[in-house]
Amino acid sequence: MSVSNLTHAPASQSERGAFILSAMAAVFWGSNFEATRIVLFDLPPWTAAAVRVVLAVAATLLWLAATKGISWAVLRRNVVAFAVLGLIGVAGFTATLFLGMKTSSPVTAALIMATSPLTTNLLDSILLKRLPSLLAVLGMIISLSGVALTVGAFSGTHFASGDILILIGSLFWALYTIGCRRWVTGATPIETSAWTMLAGALVLGLVAFRLEMPLTALVHAPAVAWVSTLWMALVGSALAVIFWQVGIARRGPAATSVLFNLVPVSALVVAAIFGRTPDMMQIAGIAVALFGIMLASGNLQGKPHDRHSRRPAAG
Template sequence: MSLTDLTDSPHAETRRTEGSAFVLSALAAVFWGSNFEATRIVLQELPPWTAAAGRFVFAALGILLWLRLAEGAGLRALRRNALAFLVLGVVGVAGFNAALFLGMRTSSPVTAALIMGTSPLTTNLLEALIGRRWPAPRALFGMAISLIGVALTVGAFSGARFAPGDLLIFAGSLAWALYTIGCRRWVRDASPLETSAWTMLAGAVTLLVAAFALEDPLAIATTASPTAWGATLWMALIGSVLAYLFWQVGISVRGPAATSVLFNLVPVSALLIAAAFGRMPHLTQVIGVAVAIFGVLLASGRIGRRPRAQ
């Protein structure tokens, strides 16, 4: 067999496809991590409700266009799940992002990303409580280790306290956990793209109403600099729509379990991007991120589990 035959074999093609899916999934996590630094930049000029609404108006338009091109209008799924989409959009999109933008006024991008990085564990814990089943000891132990990592990152062991923004972002992670659970329990006969598009639209409308009620988004938008608008468009199109697209490619090719591990790159990318902007992390922050990721991997069974006999 020649080298050409080997590289053109189905196995080689499968490896190339899985490798591409891995790279795209990793890029999605990096894009999500970049949102926290972009949020910090936007909040220097825009108030939180206007910033959040601006991000998701553009994101909703982008993902609805994508839905139309990829799967059609998605109106049947909307009719079947209108109430669920509305509630999930208000809680999981508007609630989560309002907490993020309000919290980022006093929190740091690295801390915010790390708190959100524990959301898979929070989701599993809430789902266990809703289902009235006690989580596995491994999950509880991993959760405790992750919280120690978060505490290291915010400097709690050196006498510092959680900033009010940190608590808001944790509340946002709870809203995201409820959104994830609600999508599993309440949505019927809708694709992930349909669910994301319609809940994102509901969240965008909610944030837009709040922005007009609490701020003056039109007047503020006219005074924003190109930097603020660029960061907003980055969060909307790259950090929301494109990240979701890449993540879904990873799930479809490599499966949800293998892809979900790459979510641990979110706080790592946030830390590296903050360093690239000249804000070098403290050693305790680096250690905290490592400890938190170890806890997530331990709780999810990615490490410490004995291999099964073949």
């Protein structure tokens, strides 16, 4: 069943299709971390980040133009918000991810990013000058303990510098999520994704040309780097966002957000496919982290929170 036909299908069939598409989006996001690791063998980080976002925004804008149409009024009304959010949540997030993946592992990076909804909740509470819920704090402590267990911190291993960068990236993402809700008016999530990605692409491109030699790097990049970049941009970014929004439209943000927990699981499976089978400590860490995430989000009580579910993009 095509994405466009889901809205005309019977309710049960449409919900099944939307569930499958949402799950696929989470799997695609999880695969981005391994693809990033592969790309960084052959491309410098700022160049790789810029190319990914440029291709992703081109595909997203084409989809937007072909389906909903480009609303210049939305762009004019939110141009400042889109520019600031693009700097923080697209350029900042993507740069820290690619720089961090030089020393972090795909599974650890995915686990850290999986805690971003909890970080958003806690940061939002701070900005509103109110105490976060006990479950939110407890869930964050448990989930971060799971991340520490995954990297071996309890057995003497230190967090890599890349892990810290990716944690900073998750803070950028939390600010982006909050800003999209507070500053953007009258724009759909896909419109917000497209225009903020465009702003972020411009920043990343400028930095790449200032610090690196992107054209030379791209000309000499092997096929595997191009395939991985195209996968991240078209499948792991543009297509994943579209699939996720279909799930939200048909199943609601709360029910769809539960599937975001598949992201680190997907990263683990993809890493194993590429020959890096996790040990029992890593598997235990992932289980602990996911338990903390689900506890804080309310999924274990059957009442998932939906306040941060309508994320414009991810990973």
